[in-house]
Amino acid sequence: MAQKICPRDKDYGRWYTDIVQMAELADYSPVRGCMVIRPNGYSIWEKIQQELDKRLKATGHKNLYFPLFVPESFLKKEAEHVEGFAPECAVVTHAGGKQLEEPLVIRPTSETVIWHMYKQWIHSWRDLPLLYNQWANVVRWEMRTRLFLRTTEFLWQEGHTAHANEEEARKEALLVHQLYKKLIEEVMAIPVVCGKKTQQEKFPGAVDTYTLEGLMQEGKALQMGTSHYLGQTFSKAFEVTFQNKEGELEFPYATSWGVTTRLIGALIMTHSDDQGLIIPPKLAETPLVIVPIWRGEEEKKAIKEFVTNLPFDGIAFHFDDREEEKPGYKFNEWELKGIPLRLEVGPRDLAKGEVVLARRDTGEKCATSIATLRQTVEKMLDDIQTNLFRRAQERVKKNSHFVDTYTAFQEKLEEGGFLYAHWCGNGSCEQKISEETKASIRVLPFDAHEEAGACIYCKEPSSRRAVFARAY
Amino acid sequence: MAQKICPRDKDYGRWYTDIVQMAELADYSPVRGCMVIRPNGYSIWEKIQQELDKRLKATGHKNLYFPLFVPESFLKKEAEHVEGFAPECAVVTHAGGKQLEEPLVIRPTSETVIWHMYKQWIHSWRDLPLLYNQWANVVRWEMRTRLFLRTTEFLWQEGHTAHANEEEARKEALLVHQLYKKLIEEVMAIPVVCGKKTQQEKFPGAVDTYTLEGLMQEGKALQMGTSHYLGQTFSKAFEVTFQNKEGELEFPYATSWGVTTRLIGALIMTHSDDQGLIIPPKLAETPLVIVPIWRGEEEKKAIKEFVTNLPFDGIAFHFDDREEEKPGYKFNEWELKGIPLRLEVGPRDLAKGEVVLARRDTGEKCATSIATLRQTVEKMLDDIQTNLFRRAQERVKKNSHFVDTYTAFQEKLEEGGFLYAHWCGNGSCEQKISEETKASIRVLPFDAHEEAGACIYCKEPSSRRAVFARAY
Known part of the structure; x- marks a missing residue:
């Protein structure tokens, strides 16, 4: 607590790692590129899991678990479809004290094993759809790593579904995206x-x-998750067929989709400030912390009784009753750790029938009547949730620019942000822009309206703008 | 469904794997010794996780996540304390297309990395206790594997705590055991x-x-979980110290504890029969399945309406409304898959204001009034839960034998079961018995009463019986 977080405007990268480490979200492990996710970070991941898992289950998805190890030959089979994984793989060559006949790759993703199993499980249209998901760890040997954003091992969920027709599979990919x-x-x-x-x-x-693209405070884009319509690529590669209602053999249609612990990085870089992390109330394990201001046994007794009788059923809170730390120290600690709302209570407050509520998002403090405390706390938590989203939205809006020439594009790019620019649809223009500016097309937005324009690179006609940005 | 489960008395091992595969709990993966946990099996694991996790959190434990990889040198450091892991390890020697400078072991357990991190996190008595747990996959290269009971990769939780004194640590080990x-x-x-x-x-x-020792139907013991009081072994090996309230440096006291996906194997071998799996209601994702018996659109409409209006809020059920399968096929399928209670409903039942309830544990079927259906279902689920436990308890009792001579011991052992026998406390007797009979001391029971006796092997005096058995 003696250390201070490096301010954003001094060194953004340092600010980020300071928050991760000082708010005790994660720590470096003894193995290069791997991280230890500490309880404060893991509780955010658990909340993400719960919230997504219940939505996935409500839409008919089931969880299961595939093994960590993938035979090396499986990845080679998939090589034409999933280029680029091989150099990222960690390979087990020895086990049980002996050299293995075939090396085993630690899963960088599980498609290949999953489709190998789907071949045993899918025979008839009755077996479809398979709407399967797993929560697991995966490994990709990254050269440059950064806590949460890019680590050698990370946690994710990977959904892999199989369907009897294209329409259903396309719907699935869009459903999960939603x-x-x-x-x-x-x-x-x-x-x-x-x-x-x-x-x-x-x-x-x-x-x-x-895709879903977020814009971080630094002005760089972050891909938050992806959902793929895979067609019949995997079912053909793994020779999975099913008998349709007409008795004919067909290849099923597939999707896959995932989000990772990277989301925690996005959370930090969207909401936090120079005081530390800010967790939106709906994502906080305990959205409220209670800090007592007391001296002497009588005051302690009164305040403990007050806390015990709070009508806060259903609102998770933490009562920080440590004797060994002073209130000011506790205030700083919970601000650093991002708890959205703080309740301060002392004997004078109680005498007046009041407590003090302090919002983490705005820093505002106000005295509040105990008589209506539950309603006030609920409303304030709602307000904080809404305000954080609105604030982030405004920042994205302020940093989204429409540019119509390559010069304007290059100039604006230096400020960061999303650049909405016309693009002819040609991969070679896209690649040249990326090589020359390090900005890529992050997304072709669903809601881009039709508009006559010219590609900023080749000036050929374009009817919709793409979103460019530099990205993590 | 055309296949039949091999009966227990014909081939117990075959019966077990038949249930695992035909009830779609797990399947063999393309990598030797690894398993795929299918949705029916994984939902049991999720329920175990939820039930244990809420109990752990209610007693102050927090979840976090340590990396999959352990530097080989860490395991060597621990070698004197944790003998026996090395030959079971899977080793990554190559990653990112290159040979690694130091090989990485896939965690067989995480103590070493955890205590390496605890060294950075523990400085003062204020930092204690650390009550940390993780849900993770681990790998032990087993030569003889069996689905759920012993697999190369398995899922588990591992708790690792650090305390300021011995008393608190000993209490913790016993608390988690409870x-x-x-x-x-x-x-x-x-x-x-x-x-x-x-x-x-x-x-x-x-x-x-x-330890907690269960007795499976076959008469063999299964260790269901362990909780260890570790003393200062790990804190000393990893040079972790803290300043106590008196300002002196001390080594913290530790515990560790875990249960694994092996529990699913125990579940199968405790409750199932020749018709398939039986899941206790409290562990079932859906304790109730509804099978309609209908012909024609009008009957379908009436039954669907009946199901929609059931007052079953809070009772999870599955309505098997598949058109392509007959009721008899569905009955068999849900019996095989172990759903504890089945509700059958047809137009004639509805006309009489009744439905049929069929219990999976006893096979009993009875007509039940719709007017009191919710209460009847709740009561029956409670009864099934109680009956399964009582039935298993009776089986254990029937197969627990007090033996007083080595001859009686060897004879009774052939029948299987728990043998309560006097033992002098000497490791050499224990080892000789184990070598000669393949039975080990499973547990020194907390509730063994004092009783004068003689060790069955050396005839030296003994004051309490130990529990011997052959084990998985």
Whole structure:
């Protein structure tokens, strides 16, 4: 607590890691690129899991678990569809004291094992759809890592579904994309631009990739999650067929989709400030912390009794009754750790029938009547949730620019943000822009309206704007 | 469904794997010794997780996540305390396309990394206790594997706590042992004998190991979970110290404890029969399945309306309205899959104001008035839960034998079961008995009463009986 967080305007990268470490969200592990997710960070992940899991289950998805190990030959089979994983793989060559006949790869993703199993499980249209998801750890050997944003091992959920026809599979990919949007916007209070990836930016194995792009405080984009319509690529590669209602053999249609612990990085870079983390109330394990201001046994007794009798059923709170720390120290600690609302209570407050509520998002403090405390706390938590989302939305709006020439594009890019620009749809323009500016097309937004324009690079006609940005 | 489960008395091992595979609990993966946990099996694991997790959190424990990889040198450091892991390890030697400077072991357990981190996190008595738990996958390269009971990769929770004094740490080890007992007996309906392991059978790094031993239908014991009081072994090995209230440096006292997906194997081998799995109501994702018996659109409409209006708020049920399967097929399927209670409803039942309830545990079917259906269903689910536990308890009782001579011991052992026998406390007798009979001391029960006797092996005096059995 003696240390101070490095301010954002001094060193944004340092500010980020200071928050991760000082709010005790995560720590570096003894293995390069791996992280330890500490209880404060893990409770955020658990909340993300709960909120997404209940939405997935309500829409008919089931959880299961596939093994950590993938035979090396499986990845080679998939090589044409999923290029790029091989150099990222961690490989087990020895086990049980012996060299293995075939090396085992630690899953970078589970498609190959899953489709191998789907071949045993799918025979008839009666077996479809398979709407399966798993919560698991995966490993990708990244060269440059950053806590939560890019780590060698990370936690995620990966959904892999199989359907009897294209229409149903396409619907599924969009349904899950919508569930992600609800999770990220309504629970995490992070606004996203939704739409499709370009052919160059999509997952190589996919026909179409849907994405949700957030804009972080630094002005860089962060991909929050993706949902893929995979067509019959995997069912053909793994020779999975089913007998349709007409008795003919067909290849099922597939989707896959995932979000990762990276979301915690997005959370930090969307809402936090120079005092520390800010957790939206709906994502906080305990949205309220109570800090007593007391001296002597009588005051302690009165305040403890007050806390015990609070009508807060259903509102999770933490009563910080540590004797060894002073109130000011506690205030700072809970601000750093991002608890959205603080209740301060001392003997003078009680005498007046009041307590003090302090909002983490605005820093405002106000005296509040005990008589209506539950309603006030509930309303304030709602307000904080709404305000965090609105504030983030305004920031994204302020940092979204329409540019019509390549010069304007390059100039604006230096300020950061989302650049809405016309693009001809040609992969070579996309690639040249990316090479020359390090900005990529993050998303072709669903809600882009039709508008006559010219590609900022080649000046060929374009009817819709794409969203460009530099990204993490 | 055309296949039949192999009866228990014909081939117990085959019966077990038939249930695992035909009830779609798990399947063999393409990697030897690893399993795929299918949705029916995973939902049982999720229920175990929920039930244990809420008990752990209610007693102050927090979840977090440590990395999959352990530097090889860490395990060597721990070698004297945790012998026996090395030959079971899977080792990553290559990653990111290169050979690693130091090989990485896939965690067989996380003590070493955890205590490495505790060294950074523990400085003062204010930092204690650390009551941390993680839900994770671990890998132990087993030569002989069996679905759920012994697999190369399995899922578990591992708790690792640090305390300021011995008393508190010993209390913690016993507290978690009690939480396990509640989970296993009250939710899973599996009776266990609770107590301590002998010095020979305990975890090598522990001072004391507490265990919960179940007795499976086959007459073999299964260790359901363990909780260890570790003393200062790990804090000393990893040089973790804290400043106590008196300002002196001390080594913290530790515990560790875990249960694994093996519990699902115990569930199968405790309650199931030749028709398939039986899931206790408290552990079932859906304790009730509704099977309609209908022909024609009018009957379908009436029954669907009946189901929609059932006053079953809070009772999870599955309405099997598949058109393509006949009722008899559905009955068999849900019996195989272990759903505790089935409700059958047809137009004639409705006309009489009745439905039929069929219990999975006893096979009993009875007509029940619709007017009091909710109460009847709730009562029947309670009865099934109680009956499964009582039935298992009776079986354990019937197969628990007091033996007073080595000859009687060897004879009774062939029937299987728990053998309560006097033992002098000497490791060499214990080892000889184990070598000669393949039976080990499973547990020194907490509730063994004092009784003068003689060790069955050396005839030296003994004051309490130990529980011997052959085990999985």
